Amino acid sequence: MRLAPVLLAGALALAGCGKSDHPADDAPASGEAAVEAPAVAPTAAMGEQVFRRCVACHTVEKGGSNGIGPNLHGIVGAAVASKPDFSYSGAMKAKGGVWDEAALDAYLKAPMKDVPGTRMAFAGVIDPADRKALILYLEEQSK
Numbered sequence: 656m657r658l659a660p661v662l663l664a665g666a667l668a669l670a671g672c673g674k675s676d677h678p679a680d681d682a683p684a685s686g687e688a689a690v691e692a693p694a695v696a697p698t699a700a701m702g703e704q705v706f707r708r709c710v711a712c713h714t715v716e717k718g719g720s721n722g723i724g725p726n727l728h729g730i731v732g733a734a735v736a737s738k739p740d741f742s743y744s745g746a747m748k749a750k751g752g753v754w755d756e757a758a759l760d761a762y763l764k765a766p767m768k769d770v771p772g773t774r775m776a777f778a779g780v781i782d783p784a785d786r787k788a789l790i791l792y793l794e795e796q797s798k
Contacts, residue, residue, distance in 0.1 A: 702792025746772030
């Protein structure tokens with residue numbers, strides 16, 4: 656039991672390591688809000704890992720079959736609801752447009768908010784770096 660106070664004191668001492676004595680030193684110099692950059696830039700290989708969440712409903716291989724959701728080969732740059740052999744919801748057909756990076760990012764963040772009435776019952780990919788990696792993977796698979 657004598658070890659607990661020593662460990663607690665050590666943990667508290669280490670908690671302050673690396674922090675400035677002056678809070679103003681930690682603030683951005685120009686007064687702009689700090690923007691956190693991801694520790695590692697997203698890659699298509701990382702996106703392949705993220706895509707594992709999608710395989711219950713989607714395939715991505717060229718000529719792959721549709722599942723509960725459409726095959727996603729060639730999705731980046733394709734018109735929305737354009738796979739002729741898949742039955743899209745009315746909401747998805749009404750969306751229109753093209754699946755560019757911005758449209759995919761918005762949809763993957765919160766599918767049911769981006770396209771109310773979509774049949775895609777998926778909460779979304781919350782992490783922006785994961786969404787970017789997933790889009791890179793889908794783009795790579797479209798070649």
